[in-house]
Amino acid sequence: MTIYVPKGKIDKVKLAIDTLLHCIHKPVCVRSVASVVGQIIAMKLVVGPVSQLMTRSISIDILKARSWYSKIVLSDMAINQLKFWHENIENYDSRTLVQSATATTVVYSDASDVGFAGYIVNVDCVPSCGHWSSEEAKLSSTWRELKAAQLVFESLISKLTHPRVKWFTDNENVVNIITKGNMKQYLQSIALRIFDLCLKYCVELEVQWIPHCANQIADFLSRLPDCDGWGVSQDVFHKVDAIWGPHHVDRFASYYNKKMERFNSKFSNPGSQAVDCFTVNWKGTMSWIVPPIPRVIKPLKECCAAGTLVVPEWPSACFWPLICTKNVFISQIKDWMYLPTDKDAYTASRIQGGLFGEKDLTEVFQHVYRDELSDLPENVRALADDIPWVLSGARADSTNRKYQYGFSAWKRWAICNKISCDLPVSPLHCALYLVSVMQQSESFSSVVTTFYSLRYVHSSLGFVSPTENGLVKNVLEGAKRKLAKVVIKKEPITVSILERMYDDKIQEAGLPEIRLLSMCLLAYAGFLRSAELLYISRSDVVFCQSHIFVFIEKSKTDIYRDGAWIVIGRTHTKLCPVACLERYLDMAAIDSDSDQYIFRGFWFDWWIVGVKMKENV
Structure with a gap:
C-alpha cells in the first residue's frame, strides 16, 4: 500500500x-x-x-x-x-507503508574519551579508528558519538556492500540527530554531512540505539593507543620537501596528521588511499616516512623505492644498526640532515604520554597563576617560564610522566562529567573519581597512581591536596581492601640457586651463558637492581687484586644523582663475581677504556655461527 x-x-x-x-x-x-x-x-x-x-x-x-x-x-x-x-x-x-527490503550491511560505531572506532559486521576490511585532539576530547559525549559516526561512515563507505545500512550506536541522541537534525548548529552540520554522504552514495541509512554492553568491540577499538602518531610540523616538512621533494605519499599517517592529500593509514580513515602501506607497491613514488622504523627498511629495498625517512638519532635503539653500522650509514642512504631540536618542530601523538607530548606542569602552572603572572614585570615573568622545568627535577622523569598521565586522566573525567578542573580539587570530587577508577580497574595500583598523581600536582603548585582529607584517605583504604588479591611472594635468590644455575650453564660456556652468569653474580654480590646493572659502562669498573670498584651513576635511592662507588671482593670460588666478570669481558672483547655498557644485547649471525655485541642497549 x-x-x-x-x-x-x-x-x-x-x-x-x-x-x-x-x-x-x-x-x-x-x-x-x-x-x-x-x-x-x-x-x-x-x-x-x-x-x-x-x-x-x-x-x-x-x-x-x-x-x-x-x-x-x-x-x-x-x-x-x-x-x-x-x-x-x-x-x-x-x-x-510496508517495507519489504531489509538491511544487509550492519555497522557499529562508538566514541570514548580518547578516540572513536567503527566496523562493518562480516566484511573483511580494517576497522576505522582514530583519536581526539585535546580540544575535541573536551566536547560533549553527544558531539563525540555523532562525529564518530560521521568519520566511520566516511572511512568505510567504499566498503559498504549494500545500499541499505543498519547502523548501531549506544547514544540515543545520535539516533535522533542523524534522523531529525538538531537546533544546535555544530551538531546539525555533522548530521547534514552524513545526509549528504547518503545522497552521494545512494545509501539508505537506518540508525538504531543499543545498550553499551552490546557495543563492546567498537568501545575497545576506540581506546586503542597509537604511540607512533608523532610527526614533524608542517614547516619542517615543507623545508625538507623543498630539498628532497616533491613527495607523493605520506606512508604512515592519519586523517589528522597527514602531510599531503595522498596518504596511507594504519586503520580505515577518511581519505586514506590505502590501509596498511605494506600491502601496496612503493616503487615509482617518493614516500614521506615517519614510521615504526624497523619495519620499513626491507620494503624500501625490495620495492627499489625512494623516500625520506625521519628517525630519532638514537644509537642505542634496536633499529639503529639497520641504518647505521660502525658510525657509517648504509649504502642505500644517499643523503641526510639534522632536523631542528626544538619541540615546536614536531607534533605529538594524540595519545596522552606519547612521544613529544607534554612532560611538565607548564599548562597547569600558567592557568593557576595567570592573574599573578599578568601583573609581573616582563623581565621577571620570563623567570616564571622556568619554574615548571625546575619542578620536573624534583622527581625522576618516569615518575613525572606517570603522575602527569594520572592528572590528565582526572581532567578528562572531570570535563566529561561537567566538574570543575580548577585547583585545588574538592575532596568530594577526588573521592568520587577514586571510586570511578576503582570500578574500572582490576588492581589497586591504578587507584594508588590516581591518588598520588593528584597529590603530586597539588603539592608541586603549593596547594593543600585533597588526598590529605579523611574522606579521600578512607576511600583509598576501602579500595585497597576491595581490590585486594592473594600475594604470592617471590622466593629469594640463594647461593644454592646460583650454584645450580652455574652447573647448568657452565657446560655450554658460550658468550650468552657467561653474560647471564656474570649479571646474576654481580647483582647478587652488589645488591644491584636491574636498572643499575644495565647502565654499568666498562669505564665504570676498576679491577684490583682482591676486589673491584664499580661506579653506579644513578640509582633509585640516589635522588640527587651524585653517583656512588661500591666494592665487590674476590671469593676465589666457582661463584666468584669478579672472576666471572673478567671471563665475560675477555670473551666479549670489550676494551678497558670503552664507554659502552658491558651488558648489551647480541646480534646472532647464523652464517658464521656466532654472536656479535650490539653497540649499546
Missing part, C-alpha cells in the same frame, strides 16, 4: 520556496519562511524524518527573528536546504 502527497500541496510549497529563492541575501518576512517550514513538516507522514532534518537550518534562522513581523536574511545553509526541497520534493511525494 502506498500513500501520496497531493500534487496541489507539492506545487504550493514549491511556489513559496521559489518566491524565497528570488530574494537570496535580501530580507524576507519571517512568517513566509515559517510557512514553508510548516508545509514541509506537515508532509512528515509521507516524506519521513528528512522533513525535519532538512529544515533545521531554516528553523535556526527563524529563531533569530524578534517577532513574526520581522524580516531576516537567510543563511547559506538555509538557502541550500530551500534549494534541496525545490529540486527534490517530487522524489518524496509517496511512501510504501
Whole structure:
C-alpha cells in the first residue's frame, strides 16, 4: 500500500520556496519562511524524518527573528536546504507503508574519551579508528558519538556492500540527530554531512540505539593507543620537501596528521588511499616516512623505492644498526640532515604520554597563576617560564610522566562529567573519581597512581591536596581492601640457586651463558637492581687484586644523582663475581677504556655461527 502527497500541496510549497529563492541575501518576512517550514513538516507522514532534518537550518534562522513581523536574511545553509526541497520534493511525494527490503550491511560505531572506532559486521576490511585532539576530547559525549559516526561512515563507505545500512550506536541522541537534525548548529552540520554522504552514495541509512554492553568491540577499538602518531610540523616538512621533494605519499599517517592529500593509514580513515602501506607497491613514488622504523627498511629495498625517512638519532635503539653500522650509514642512504631540536618542530601523538607530548606542569602552572603572572614585570615573568622545568627535577622523569598521565586522566573525567578542573580539587570530587577508577580497574595500583598523581600536582603548585582529607584517605583504604588479591611472594635468590644455575650453564660456556652468569653474580654480590646493572659502562669498573670498584651513576635511592662507588671482593670460588666478570669481558672483547655498557644485547649471525655485541642497549 502506498500513500501520496497531493500534487496541489507539492506545487504550493514549491511556489513559496521559489518566491524565497528570488530574494537570496535580501530580507524576507519571517512568517513566509515559517510557512514553508510548516508545509514541509506537515508532509512528515509521507516524506519521513528528512522533513525535519532538512529544515533545521531554516528553523535556526527563524529563531533569530524578534517577532513574526520581522524580516531576516537567510543563511547559506538555509538557502541550500530551500534549494534541496525545490529540486527534490517530487522524489518524496509517496511512501510504501510496508517495507519489504531489509538491511544487509550492519555497522557499529562508538566514541570514548580518547578516540572513536567503527566496523562493518562480516566484511573483511580494517576497522576505522582514530583519536581526539585535546580540544575535541573536551566536547560533549553527544558531539563525540555523532562525529564518530560521521568519520566511520566516511572511512568505510567504499566498503559498504549494500545500499541499505543498519547502523548501531549506544547514544540515543545520535539516533535522533542523524534522523531529525538538531537546533544546535555544530551538531546539525555533522548530521547534514552524513545526509549528504547518503545522497552521494545512494545509501539508505537506518540508525538504531543499543545498550553499551552490546557495543563492546567498537568501545575497545576506540581506546586503542597509537604511540607512533608523532610527526614533524608542517614547516619542517615543507623545508625538507623543498630539498628532497616533491613527495607523493605520506606512508604512515592519519586523517589528522597527514602531510599531503595522498596518504596511507594504519586503520580505515577518511581519505586514506590505502590501509596498511605494506600491502601496496612503493616503487615509482617518493614516500614521506615517519614510521615504526624497523619495519620499513626491507620494503624500501625490495620495492627499489625512494623516500625520506625521519628517525630519532638514537644509537642505542634496536633499529639503529639497520641504518647505521660502525658510525657509517648504509649504502642505500644517499643523503641526510639534522632536523631542528626544538619541540615546536614536531607534533605529538594524540595519545596522552606519547612521544613529544607534554612532560611538565607548564599548562597547569600558567592557568593557576595567570592573574599573578599578568601583573609581573616582563623581565621577571620570563623567570616564571622556568619554574615548571625546575619542578620536573624534583622527581625522576618516569615518575613525572606517570603522575602527569594520572592528572590528565582526572581532567578528562572531570570535563566529561561537567566538574570543575580548577585547583585545588574538592575532596568530594577526588573521592568520587577514586571510586570511578576503582570500578574500572582490576588492581589497586591504578587507584594508588590516581591518588598520588593528584597529590603530586597539588603539592608541586603549593596547594593543600585533597588526598590529605579523611574522606579521600578512607576511600583509598576501602579500595585497597576491595581490590585486594592473594600475594604470592617471590622466593629469594640463594647461593644454592646460583650454584645450580652455574652447573647448568657452565657446560655450554658460550658468550650468552657467561653474560647471564656474570649479571646474576654481580647483582647478587652488589645488591644491584636491574636498572643499575644495565647502565654499568666498562669505564665504570676498576679491577684490583682482591676486589673491584664499580661506579653506579644513578640509582633509585640516589635522588640527587651524585653517583656512588661500591666494592665487590674476590671469593676465589666457582661463584666468584669478579672472576666471572673478567671471563665475560675477555670473551666479549670489550676494551678497558670503552664507554659502552658491558651488558648489551647480541646480534646472532647464523652464517658464521656466532654472536656479535650490539653497540649499546
